Amino acid sequence: MTRVDIGALVEFPNGGARAVRVEDRELVVVRIEDDVYVLDDRCTHEAFWLSDGDVDVATREIECARHGAMFRLSDGAPMCLPATSPVATYEVSVRQGRVEVSW
Ligand code: FES
Numbered sequence: 001m002t003r004v005d006i007g008a009l010v011e012f013p014n015g016g017a018r019a020v021r022v023e024d025r026e027l028v029v030v031r032i033e034d035d036v037y038v039l040d041d042r043c044t045h046e047a048f049w050l051s052d053g054d055v056d057v058a059t060r061e062i063e064c065a066r067h068g069a070m071f072r073l074s075d076g077a078p079m080c081l082p083a084t085s086p087v088a089t090y091e092v093s094v095r096q097g098r099v100e101v102s103w
Pocket of ligand 1: 069
């Protein structure tokens with residue numbers, strides 16, 4: 001398993017999404033208070049960047065800015081059409097204020 005430090009927790013906007021590129025992976029990082037979610041930065045409908053979308057803090061979902069599909073942050077499950085396949089998610093831990101992603 002690979003574990004990568006992707007930055008300090010405070011560097012990620014609370015309630016927002018940010019693109020992170022690590023090695024050959026394109027990730028979107030969403031922070032809601034002390035919770036951090038990391039998913040592939042590609043909508044499963046037509047491969048648009050999820051990091052361009054809005055985060056629904058109440059439902060903990062991210063919206064694809066292109067056609068409006070919503071994905072659950074915890075497991076990447078599609079919550080509405082037009083997406084029908086989940087987005088891959090990653091294990092995340094926060095240690096001493098640093099965010100680490102594993103794969
Ligand atoms: S590309 Fe994301 S909903 Fe179509």
